[in-house]
Amino acid sequence: xxxxxxxxxxxxxxxxxxxxxxxxxxxxxxxxxxxxxxxxxxxxxxxxxxxxxxxxxxxxxxxxxxxxxxxxxxxxxxxxxxxxxxxxxxxxxxxxxxxxxxxxxxxxxxxxxxxxxxxxxxxxxxxxxxxxxxxxxxxxxxxxxxxxxxxxxxxxxxxxxxxxxxxxxxxxxxxxxxxxxxxxxxxxxxxxxxxxxxxxxxxxxxxxxxxxxxxxxxxxxxxxxxxxxxxxxxxxxxxxxxxxxxxxxxxxxxxxxxxxxxx
Amino acid sequence: xxxxxxxxxxxxxxxxxxxxxxxxxxxxxxxxxxxxxxxxxxxxxxxxxxxxxxxxxxxxxxxxxxxxxxxxxxxxxxxxxxxxxxxxxxxxxxxxxxxxxxxxxxxxxxxxxxxxxxxxxxxxxxxxxxxxxxxxxxxxxxxxxxxxxxxxxxxxxxxxxxxxxxxxxxxxxxxxxxxxxxxxxxxxxxxxxxxxxxxxxxxxxxxxxxxxxxxxxxxxxxxxxxxxxxxxxxxxxxxxxxxxxxxxxxxxxxxxxxxxxxxxxxxxxxxxxxxxxxxxxxxxxxxxxxxxxxxxxxxxxxxxxxxxxxxxxxxxxxxxxxxx
Numbered sequence: 037x038x039x040x041x042x043x044x045x046x047x048x049x050x051x052x053x054x055x056x057x058x059x060x061x062x063x064x065x066x067x068x069x070x071x072x073x074x075x076x077x078x079x080x081x082x083x084x085x086x087x088x089x090x091x092x093x094x095x096x097x098x099x100x101x102x103x104x105x106x107x108x109x110x111x112x113x114x115x116x117x118x119x120x121x122x123x124x125x126x127x128x129x130x131x132x133x134x135x136x137x138x139x140x141x142x143x144x145x146x147x148x149x150x151x152x153x154x155x156x157x158x159x160x161x162x163x164x165x166x167x168x169x170x171x172x173x174x175x176x177x178x179x180x181x182x183x184x185x186x187x188x189x190x191x192x193x194x195x196x197x198x199x200x201x202x203x204x205x206x207x208x209x210x211x212x213x214x215x216x217x218x219x220x221x222x223x224x225x226x227x228x229x230x231x232x233x234x235x236x237x238x239x240x241x242x243x244x245x246x247x248x249x250x251x252x253x254x255x256x257x258x259x260x261x262x263x264x265x266x267x268x269x270x271x272x273x274x275x276x277x278x279x280x281x282x283x284x285x286x287x288x289x290x291x292x293x294x295x296x297x298x299x
Numbered sequence: 300x301x302x303x304x305x306x307x308x309x310x311x312x313x314x315x316x317x318x319x320x321x322x323x324x325x326x327x328x329x330x331x332x333x334x335x336x337x338x339x340x341x342x343x344x345x346x347x348x349x350x351x352x353x354x355x356x357x358x359x360x361x362x363x364x365x366x367x368x369x370x371x372x373x374x375x376x377x378x379x380x381x382x383x384x385x386x387x388x389x390x391x392x393x394x395x396x397x398x399x400x401x402x403x404x405x406x407x408x409x410x411x412x413x414x415x416x417x418x419x420x421x422x423x424x425x426x427x428x429x430x431x432x433x434x435x436x437x438x439x440x441x442x443x444x445x446x447x448x449x450x451x452x453x454x455x456x457x458x459x460x461x462x463x464x465x466x467x468x469x470x471x472x473x474x475x476x477x478x479x480x481x482x483x484x485x486x487x488x489x490x491x492x493x494x495x496x497x498x499x500x501x502x503x504x505x506x507x508x509x510x511x512x513x514x515x516x517x518x519x520x521x522x523x524x525x526x527x528x529x530x531x532x533x534x535x536x537x538x539x540x541x542x543x544x545x546x547x548x549x550x551x552x553x554x555x556x557x558x559x560x561x562x563x564x565x566x567x568x569x570x571x572x573x574x575x576x577x578x579x580x581x582x583x584x585x586x587x588x589x590x591x592x593x594x595x596x597x598x599x600x601x602x603x604x605x606x607x608x609x610x611x612x613x614x615x616x617x618x619x620x621x622x623x
Contacts (some may be wrong), residue, residue: 048331049572051434073554132407144488154396157553161415162396163403166367170407175485176367179396194453198366198548200397201501202310206490207366213486219554220547261412261447265429268440273584275597278591281605286613289585290621292601295582298507298562299529299618 037091037185038118039043039081040147042138042168043074043110044273045103045176059256059264060128060156070106073153075113080183080217081151081271082114082225088188092116094145098126098137104240111235112227118240119145125245128257131159135167135223140248142172150214165216175209178216205261224271301388302332302354302381306374306401307347312339314346316504317462321454322350323422326464328428329388332356334377335472336370337363343467351464356380361479367397368483371404376477381614384409384449387430391420394486396455404454409575411448417423418458418559420582428452436553436572437579441548456558457505494548502532502549507562510534512574512590514567514607517544521611522566528618533576534558535567552577566607570595587611 047066049052056062069079078095085091095110097103098121107118121141129137142150150172154161169176180196180206187193194215195208197215227235245252253259279288303325308315318333325331332354333347333415340357342526358373362435376520390396390405399415406413417439419431428450432441444520445452456485502508509531511522519533526533535545537552551558553576563581570593578584579598587607596602 049436053438055439056432059441067557092341118552127391131403131413160553161403162399163415166400166403167407168402170368173482177398177486178367178400197610201395201494201503203491203493203549204494205366205488207486208489209486226468261406261445262414262443263446265442265444267434267442270438270440276584276596276600276602277602278596278599278602280591281603281610283609284613285603285605285610285616286615287588289587289603289610289614290617292585293562293618294621296600298583299621 037148037268038131038146039084039093039152040142040145041077041081041093041095041110041115042117042150042152043078043095043106044071044156045069045097045099045106046071046156049157055267058128058290059267060257063102068102068105070109071097071153073157073219075190076217076219076221077111077153077209078110078149079222079224079263083222084149084185093118096138096141097121098141099135104122106253107240108235109227111238112226112231114231117238119243120240121245121248123245125256127224130262131161131163131167132261133255133259135164135171135244137248137250138164138168139171140250142168142242144248150174152214154216156204165214168197169214170212175213177207177209177213180207180215180217181220183215183217183221194278204269208235239278301329301386303329303388304374304377304381304390305331305333305352306390306392306398307333307335307343308395309337309339309343311337312342314343315501316461317454318455318458319350320456321351321391321393321458322347323462324454325389325391327421327430327534330354332381334358334374336360336373336491340472348467348469349463350461351467353470355445355470356475357472358475358477361475364488365479365483366486366488367400368399368404368486369479371408372480372483373477374401374405374480378409378449379473380473380475384411386487387449389450390453393401394455399453402451404412406451409449409451411451412445414445414452415445417452418452420452420454423622433580436576437622444508455557455559478583486559497533498608499526500530500532502534502556503558505532505558506558506560507564508534508551508578509534509564510556511539511545511568512536512568513538515544517542519545521608525564525615527609528615565595566611568595569593570598
């Protein structure tokens, strides 16, 4: 089975995340890492690969130079090869442009299933998987809390459970398909020492927009279909009152709520 | 005035509160027009009229047999039936996982800009639609406008107080036929397992949310009792959900629900960034935690350093007494 996984390099949520002067996410001045939610996609791909002899897992990312760290982490976890699309013209790309470039990069590969995370941990729109499916003309099977492949060959289908508010939906589709997975689906592995060493020898292909036949004016900040008018840092919440419970904590709490007209 | 399409969120015609919020926001931009997909329109008509829908487009329930793309194709057909993208002011869709995906595929079809997770929507200064979103766990507010095509905007619950419209009359529904593509029909919903109902308000819509975390040690009874005294919804931190103590559909945080209630009560929750991303925009935050150093206290308007198993029962009694 040929499996492609889309991953993203994001600013570390534990660090000091901020916006650059042009309204884009500051990616240069902050520590980055493989988006935590993409680890579930890599893990699910590795599990499928281990269950099907002769499988390959290729990770694809779009982003500046530092984004190669996200590819490397995936290779250390056990993926076989990486593709990194890097181009100065990509700066400020929105979800539409990102999905276009990802789709073009995936189209250079063979695949039975494309797997992504449920959202990035920075912009977090959760729409790139749907858009990549659209661009590739693939069935979209997203927000899988569980995933199984039934049958094989041309009749193979993917079956997922998708957790909603009122229902849990069981969804199925023929392959090839695009699947996004949630953080409920598995427990991502940590890279082993052996994995870290092996990753150094795994192939990573670097591609530019020209290699993919995408012109610079189709991507980047200038091509975005929305415009950021302003970014305001919220003032930190004013320090509140903290009391220590001395047998009257519950009463004091309700007193506060009553004062704020909340009870 | 141009119409603003609002995708109605409902189960068999029982309209969720987000729909009245979207209709209220739509009235700021043009004539609110509801798009109703599925069965039970006759149950929904009154609520749609009450919150100002001046037109309704209905789409056959068969669309719900498939995932996401079918609904995007249905909305595209409604856009056509309503006179085309250039005749409309905006499309507003609830910011659920499905809503955002439907919006993205619709926007791509219409060559139009997309805003997700808006917490405010208003008419732009120079026409068009202006929005506000929260970014980085609520630490930033981003004002953005759509610069291309028909603005497609997904809106978070509690973005606005729904405003009933006096004298609203039930609009006549226009049925829109949808020819689904083979690709849309390739992804079938083969089963819908209904979830057990808690009898409490919906987490994302509730005015008050009481959440439990690691500090409950798996016993949510005191959290639930306090929630019930306040008529609140019950939430859970990722730590509690990962431990199997509470269902994932109640998880508050980056990978669960993002809530923005009038009052959020965090019980035995440390306040990790992943949790804050789901509740930091709450109006008033109250925290109970044994650890005085817990980061949740940095956010709290009122905090109690103490054992939730002592503090909550007393607070529950106190609320019951006052309401008595």
